[in-house]
Amino acid sequence: MTITLALRASLLHYTDDPALTEDGIHWHADGLLLLEGEKIVAAGDYAALKHLVPDELTVQHHPGKIIMPGFIDTHIHYPQTDMIASPAPGLLPWLEQYTFPTERQFQNPAHANDVASFFLDELLRCGTTTAMVYCTVHPESVDAFFTQSEQRNLRMVAGKVMMDRHCPEFLQDTAESSARDSDALIQRWHNQGRQLYAITPRFAPTSTPEQLHLAGELAKQYPDTFIQTHVAENKDECAWARSLFPNARSYLDIYDQVGLMRPRAMYAHCIWLDDEDRRRMAETQSAVALCPTSNLFLGSGLFDFDKAEAANVPLSIATDVGGGTSFSMLQTMNETYKVARMGGRYLPASRMFYTATLGAARAMQLHNTIGNFQSGNEADFIIVDPKATPLLARRSAHINSLEEQLFVLAMLGDDRCIEATYAAGKLVHSKI
Ligand code: GUN
Numbered sequence: 133m134t135i136t137l138a139l140r141a142s143l144l145h146y147t148d149d150p151a152l153t154e155d156g157i158h159w160h161a162d163g164l165l166l167l168e169g170e171k172i173v174a175a176g177d178y179a180a181l182k183h184l185v186p187d188e189l190t191v192q193h194h195p196g197k198i199i200m201p202g203f204i205d206t207h208i209h210y211p212q213t214d215m216i217a218s219p220a221p222g223l224l225p226w227l228e229q230y231t232f233p234t235e236r237q238f239q240n241p242a243h244a245n246d247v248a249s250f251f252l253d254e255l256l257r258c259g260t261t262t263a264m265v266y267c268t269v270h271p272e273s274v275d276a277f278f279t280q281s282e283q284r285n286l287r288m289v290a291g292k293v294m295m296d297r298h299c300p301e302f303l304q305d306t307a308e309s310s311a312r313d314s315d316a317l318i319q320r321w322h323n324q325g326r327q328l329y330a331i332t333p334r335f336a337p338t339s340t341p342e343q344l345h346l347a348g349e350l351a352k353q354y355p356d357t358f359i360q361t362h363v364a365e366n367k368d369e370c371a372w373a374r375s376l377f378p379n380a381r382s383y384l385d386i387y388d389q390v391g392l393m394r395p396r397a398m399y400a401h402c403i404w405l406d407d408e409d410r411r412r413m414a415e416t417q418s419a420v421a422l423c424p425t426s427n428l429f430l431g432s433g434l435f436d437f438d439k440a441e442a443a444n445v446p447l448s449i450a451t452d453v454g455g456g457t458s459f460s461m462l463q464t465m466n467e468t469y470k471v472a473r474m475g476g477r478y479l480p481a482s483r484m485f486y487t488a489t490l491g492a493a494r495a496m497q498l499h500n501t502i503g504n505f506q507s508g509n510e511a512d513f514i515i516v517d518p519k520a521t522p523l524l525a526r527r528s529a530h531i532n533s534l535e536e537q538l539f540v541l542a543m544l545g546d547d548r549c550i551e552a553t554y555a556a557g558k559l560v561h562s563k564i
């Protein structure tokens with residue numbers, strides 16, 4: 133073992149859900165994180181680990197800062213970067229007015245590269261090191277995204293949108309071409325370096341039954357790929373989906389019937405599910421991507437925490453930019469907390485930081501790769517400044533517990549708190 137990087141600061145990470153066990157959270161007020169190349173070697177108290185640091189290596193000391201695993205955003209659209217904060221009376225008019233015209237431009241590889249590059253830098257600036265990303269219907273948009281991600285050596289999941297009806301002709305593929313293109317992209321990008329592929333039917337209303345069937349076949353053929361789609365986001369959308377697939381028991385059942393529910397399937401929103409849907413989510417280990425800034429912005433509805441938790445549904449939180457209004461997972465925690473409050477729940481901050489790191493990695497079945505500082509995991513982490521703004525600095529003077537510190541960060545923090553971001557052991561963003 134050769135230690136190549138040693139960082140001293142406070143450390144926060146999880147080995148289990150803090151709601152289930154008090155032992156799940158790990159906090160080292162004076163901690164040391166040790167890396168060998170791209171991987172974590174050890175994380176713990178400085179006093180206990182300092183003997184492992186070779187004499188010739190200088191320990192980077194960040195007093196007053198917190199090192200934690202990079203955030204994981206389980207649902208985001210990179211082509212919607214340039215249309216974030218576009219108001220509409222609801223999801224369906226928003227798609228028609230802004231989304232489809234914006235996504236049209238991604239047939240141009242130069243444009244796709246430019247937006248992908250900005251998008252990835254913005255994620256890193258906000259401390260997000262892994263995301264599940266929608267590209268557009270154009271295979272070129274996927275090549276551009278993965279090329280940019282590979283250049284930064286990021287652990288990213290992405291896929292080509294499959295969409296063969298109910299959208300403008302300029303964005304339509306066909307059932308056959310979408311399956312053929314997705315297959316070729318899986319061959320080209322899945323497990324290429326740190327890149328991972330997600331089979332991406334946009335949502336049931338924009339796919340024919342034949343296209344969804346072929347997506348399910350791909351999911352069977354490549355069982356370690358991801359699946360991502362939208363479900364039960366908005367009442368009008370739910371009614372539309374039900375009218376298009378009258379034989380399905382529910383909106384979610386449309387996907388279930390074609391084999392799109394399985395581990396590594398990520399379902400965005402899940403607001404209007406019923407108990408049987410939630411039972412199937414848990415049974416198939418399909419995960420929820422809860423997108424609070426988007427759901428509030430578009431007026432879609434409030435996610436039901438109590439019912440999801442009672443059913444043991446794997447849960448993660450996500451920005452859903454451009455429906456979402458912030459790239460920051462700290463701001464996403466802020467709004468997650470408020471959505472939970474509206475349902476009568478109190479969500480501890482320690483739970484939200486778990487959900488944005490190890491919880492998401494577990495929901496994606498990537499917990500032996502990313503999400504915490506267990507030895508051998510990839511070294512994706514952030515250095516957080518809990519006093520990054522005058523208000524945070526002032527509020528921090530009156531903090532009495534770790535939970536209070538994390539809560540203040542989740543409520544008042546954003547990109548300004550991310551001092552540095554590391555991916556696979558390399559510095560990929562630095563504020564100063
Ligand atoms: N449903 C289908 N497409 C989209 C999209 O791009 N954003 C959101 N929020 N919901 C969708």
Ligand code: ZN
Pocket residue numbers: 207208209362400452455
């Ligand atoms: Zn979305």
